[in-house]
Every structure is written in C-alpha cells, then in structure tokens.
Amino acid sequence: MATAVRWDPPYLLYLGNAPDDLAAKTARGIAHWRPQHCIGQLSGSACQTTIGLPEMDIASAAAAGARTLIVGVANAGGIMDAETVATVIAALEAGLDVASGLHAHLADHPLIAATAARLGRSLFDARVAPATPVGNGRKRAGRRLLAVGSDCSVGKMYTTLAMEKAMQARGLKADFRATGQTGIFIAGGGMPIDAVIADFISGGIEYLSPAREDGGWDLIEGQGSLFHPSFAGVSLGLLHGAQPDALVLCHEPTRTHMRGLPHYPQPDLEACLQANLAAAQLTNPQARFVGIALNTAALDEAGAQAACAALESRFGLPCQDPVRMGCERIIDRLLAEFGH
Amino acid sequence: MATAVRWDPPYLLYLGNAPDDLAAKTARGIAHWRPQHCIGQLSGSACQTTIGLPEMDIASAAAAGARTLIVGVANAGGIMDAETVATVIAALEAGLDVASGLHAHLADHPLIAATAARLGRSLFDARVAPATPVGNGRKRAGRRLLAVGSDCSVGKMYTTLAMEKAMQARGLKADFRATGQTGIFIAGGGMPIDAVIADFISGGIEYLSPAREDGGWDLIEGQGSLFHPSFAGVSLGLLHGAQPDALVLCHEPTRTHMRGLPHYPQPDLEACLQANLAAAQLTNPQARFVGIALNTAALDEAGAQAACAALESRFGLPCQDPVRMGCERIIDRLLAEFGH
Numbered sequence: 001m002a003t004a005v006r007w008d009p010p011y012l013l014y015l016g017n018a019p020d021d022l023a024a025k026t027a028r029g030i031a032h033w034r035p036q037h038c039i040g041q042l043s044g045s046a047c048q049t050t051i052g053l054p055e056m057d058i059a060s061a062a063a064a065g066a067r068t069l070i071v072g073v074a075n076a077g078g079i080m081d082a083e084t085v086a087t088v089i090a091a092l093e094a095g096l097d098v099a100s101g102l103h104a105h106l107a108d109h110p111l112i113a114a115t116a117a118r119l120g121r122s123l124f125d126a127r128v129a130p131a132t133p134v135g136n137g138r139k140r141a142g143r144r145l146l147a148v149g150s151d152c153s154v155g156k157m158y159t160t161l162a163m164e165k166a167m168q169a170r171g172l173k174a175d176f177r178a179t180g181q182t183g184i185f186i187a188g189g190g191m192p193i194d195a196v197i198a199d200f201i202s203g204g205i206e207y208l209s210p211a212r213e214d215g216g217w218d219l220i221e222g223q224g225s226l227f228h229p230s231f232a233g234v235s236l237g238l239l240h241g242a243q244p245d246a247l248v249l250c251h252e253p254t255r256t257h258m259r260g261l262p263h264y265p266q267p268d269l270e271a272c273l274q275a276n277l278a279a280a281q282l283t284n285p286q287a288r289f290v291g292i293a294l295n296t297a298a299l300d301e302a303g304a305q306a307a308c309a310a311l312e313s314r315f316g317l318p319c320q321d322p323v324r325m326g327c328e329r330i331i332d333r334l335l336a337e338f339g340h
Numbered sequence: 341m342a343t344a345v346r347w348d349p350p351y352l353l354y355l356g357n358a359p360d361d362l363a364a365k366t367a368r369g370i371a372h373w374r375p376q377h378c379i380g381q382l383s384g385s386a387c388q389t390t391i392g393l394p395e396m397d398i399a400s401a402a403a404a405g406a407r408t409l410i411v412g413v414a415n416a417g418g419i420m421d422a423e424t425v426a427t428v429i430a431a432l433e434a435g436l437d438v439a440s441g442l443h444a445h446l447a448d449h450p451l452i453a454a455t456a457a458r459l460g461r462s463l464f465d466a467r468v469a470p471a472t473p474v475g476n477g478r479k480r481a482g483r484r485l486l487a488v489g490s491d492c493s494v495g496k497m498y499t500t501l502a503m504e505k506a507m508q509a510r511g512l513k514a515d516f517r518a519t520g521q522t523g524i525f526i527a528g529g530g531m532p533i534d535a536v537i538a539d540f541i542s543g544g545i546e547y548l549s550p551a552r553e554d555g556g557w558d559l560i561e562g563q564g565s566l567f568h569p570s571f572a573g574v575s576l577g578l579l580h581g582a583q584p585d586a587l588v589l590c591h592e593p594t595r596t597h598m599r600g601l602p603h604y605p606q607p608d609l610e611a612c613l614q615a616n617l618a619a620a621q622l623t624n625p626q627a628r629f630v631g632i633a634l635n636t637a638a639l640d641e642a643g644a645q646a647a648c649a650a651l652e653s654r655f656g657l658p659c660q661d662p663v664r665m666g667c668e669r670i671i672d673r674l675l676a677e678f679g680h
Contacts, residue, residue, distance in 0.1 A: 136570065278615070
C-alpha cells in the first residue's frame, strides 16, 4: 500500500455529503486549528453542514494554489461513496494530492490508486498505522502529558492543542502528539492508534512519543475512555504507552449516557480519576492529575462557570473549558507540580 | 487474502528450528489437547525440542493419511524462514493443506500462494481476524467464564480447556472459545484477538461469544494481563467484550518479573483480582471470581499443594493447578454460585 509521508498545504477541505456538523468534524478541526493552511471548502451535492470557509470547486481551488484535497468527512463504516471517489479523481486530475482519514483507504481503491500513479500524485491515508515494536514500558526521558476522557468525543484533542498553543505562547517547549486522524492532519503526522493491530497499542504510543531530552513536554492526545465498553482497550494501551507524568481529565457535563451507547451511564468522575491514575501508575508511578478540561459547549456562560467551579471545589484541581476560558490555570498547575 | 475456513485432521505438526520448548508451544498445545488429530511431528534441521510424537517426513505423513501440515512454531517477529517456506511448498506438493499461526501469513507469500492456487490446496492463517462490528456492551443471553492472568503465558488456555473437558465429563454444556492461535487450532476456530484492529477488540469477543440460549457456558480464553505494559489494552478490551459472569485468575507463582520485561515486577494478587473485577463489572455488574488456577509446573508436589493452600486461605477461592490437580473444585464453586 503506497502512501505519501507528507501532504502539503494549502488545503481544499472536502465535506462530502455530511448529514450533520459532527460528520464534518475532521474538516472543522483542521479549519479551526490550522486556518492558515485552508483556502476553501468543497461541499457535496447533499451536504448539510458548513465549516465557514469559502465554497470552491476544484478548478478554482487549484487556480488559487491549493496543493491537497483533504477528505474531511466521516460516515458510518468509513466508506467512500461514488461522489467522493469522483471528487478525489477530479482533484488528482486537477493537479492536487489527496489525503483522507476514512477507514476505507485511498490507496486501496483501484481507480484512485491507478489515477494517482499515472499522474504522479501522492495519496495519504491517515488511518494507516506504521509498523512499530510492541511496547516495553521502559522508563524514558522527557515529560509527557496525556488527556484522558470520561467518554469519547469530549475534547481531548482540543485540550491538548489548546495547551500546546498556550504553552508555546509562554515560551515553553511543548508539542502536540496526535493519535487520531483529525489530529494527524493538524499536526502533520502522528499515530492513528485506533487503526493499529491490538498487540501494538502501547508500542505505537512509545514510538509516537519517544525519549525527549530538551526539557519540553509532549502533549499526547488521548482516545476513548476506560469506561467506554467499545474502546477502552485502546484507551488503556494508550495510557500505558504514554507513560504520562501529568494527566488532564476531559469531560462533557451534559451527557446522559456514553457516546453511542444509550444503555451505559456516564462514569462517576471520582472513579474515572482513580481508574486512570491507577492505570497510569503502572508505567509511571509518579503520574498525577493537573486539571480537568470541561467541554461546556452545551451550557451558557453562567452554567459553564458554575460547572467548572463545582468540579474545582470537589476535586481540588483547576477546571477550565479550554475553548471558552483558555487553559492557563491548568498550565499553572502543571508548572507548579513539575517545574519549568 | 484467500484463506480456508477449515483445516482438516489428521495433522503433521511442523516444529521448524525451534530453539527451545517454548518456541514449539503451538505444536505442543495441539498435541496435548487434540492427540487424536496428530499423527506425527516434523523437525527442522536445527530443531532443539520435541513434542513426543513420531518423527515423520512429508511423504510418510501423506502416506499415513495426514491432511494438513500445521506450522506449530513461533519465533521473534513471527517470520517464515527459507526452510519453513520450502517445507510448506513440499507439503502442498504432497497433497496436504497448510495452516499457520505465524504473524507472517501464508497467503501473503507469493510462492506459497501461487503453489496452493495451482494445486487447489487450502491455506489457513490463524492470525487473520475476521471483520466484526465494534463492541456495543449490550447485555446478551448466556453464561460466560473468562480466564484472566497476572501475566502472559501463565495457563489461561490450559485452564479453560481443562474446565471444558471436566464440565463436559459432568454432562454440562461448556464450550472453549479460543482467542489465540494455539487455541484456534485446538478448537477448530476462534478469534485471534491480538491481531484485530485496536478499535475492534471488544467487538471481536462479542462476535466470538454471542448470545447463547441453551443454558451452557462459554469458557473464554483470556490473553495477557491488565498489568502487562505491552498488552494490557488487549486484556481490557477482551474483558469488556467477554461480559463474564465468572472469572478465574491464572497465575504462575515463581515468576520474578513480568514476562519479557525484567524491569516490571509481578502484580500483587489482591490488586490483580480487584482490577480485573472492577473492569469486568463495567459490562457485567454481577461478575465475580470463582477460583484461582495456579501454574505449579516449577514446583514439586509439596510446594504446589502448599502454594494452592496459601492462596485458597488468603482469598477464600478454590485454588488448583488444572494440569496437575484438575479443576473440579473450581467447577464446584462455579456451579454453587450460578447453579446447574
């Protein structure tokens, strides 16, 4: 399976026929965190969302300098429909490379692969994991923070990206380490940890975040939740491989059940903190929590402030919504605990 | 990737150039649990072990009725060396199908695949996982027991196979569910859970052990350990997917460190019981331990009895070495807890 190792900006972000906002979350994440790399969006014929960029067809985007079409839409099963395939082919014909985060790989589609080969274009599938050794749990140099979650899709990527931005603004060395397709597009690389072979989960994270000697922090994007019956294995292997010094718990306070599983309630946050800490301490006995990142998008301003204050008082940890309030107090705690 | 869905006995078990006993553990497991299906062993030129079967070359085995050559040797990286490839080709030429549990797949080797196609023989790679949905954690009918471990390679497969045999001897419905390559060869099918894509670990086990309405037990082979930094993600996803009613803890009391990781001590058994129980209760709040299976191969008879008695007294659970002592008292506890 031939894949390019890089995909060049600027990007045209393809939204396909996303039926709702969440289906375009990859495109939206890229546009939010790397606006300087995004020159437009291309909606499919039945697209039901927008990410707020200028709508451009492929010819206009190519004329404006776009280098890569990114398929920024997700769907059940991660398949490529006929319209997506036609759009990818048209982009290749127009001179663009193409990147995708779908489970169905560009490089596995005969016509796409043949077209790219004929034209000398690059294809990049973010959900293809490089081969790595199995994890060994050996203590390695460097400082690592991991965002863990009470559930899937509660803001782990946004939290670690917000911390990277804020820490770099303070002149600190800090680097986001991506573990999902959206983060990989934003960071320019990473480890699609949900796509590795099960025996290599912790090894994949050891590979993603190796020993580091410059005193800086790796800020590792978590995935899933130890309390999500579908994906907890990924979360645990990630936690062990990350060997985190510092943990941030990410939580969405208005959820009534685990994402996608109406028959599972949300975990108690105290149990969630304890379970993550116990698991983390297997590979780093010094691991500790430095904050709670609350996703308050569903609350008004007063509600958001009250929710953060309540958790802060309950657990003695700084609690902020990184999108709404920044994450300065979580960083203050991190530096107070671990030094500059 | 073409694979046969079945491989027929009798088997010729290929030991390759196994440098020690452990390297031939797949062949040894098959010979131990399915002696009626094994007509001989074939050692490589530098093989350092035996499994005690008659040594046969391929022609003799074919003449004696062998239907399938099973590559029953493991090596670092799971590769196929030139001698293994030549042996596989010779077996195909002699009229045998070929099955393998190596990470390197028969069907991916061009010469092996071409030879099998030309001759109409079947290839079976035990370490190819079927595609399944992601896990949903929904309560399903049936009774399930899972063997969990303090470490890798402590006897989880032997324990569940011994329980299957003993329960069937009592006239109970009980079926071993294999999650590793050796178990798959013994059972005639299963789910190679260390080879699934990470997002599908719990889903793979839900698929392996679906709802069951006949009152019988599924006895699910565990893998790894929640306390093994390399593989705990697999163990946790397996635990959640199994939704076990009953758990048996498997332990090897003479280990001084985690398998393959001299820098990691063995877990405290109390912590091990508690962590497995807490994790199991996410998908089955009624889960409970019914026994401890102690691998006492490294102890003499008096030492084995004393070690079991000590754990039995400490934890109030029946403790037996299923190979040395049988597992009747663990089954008694299972039936006392859950009825017949």
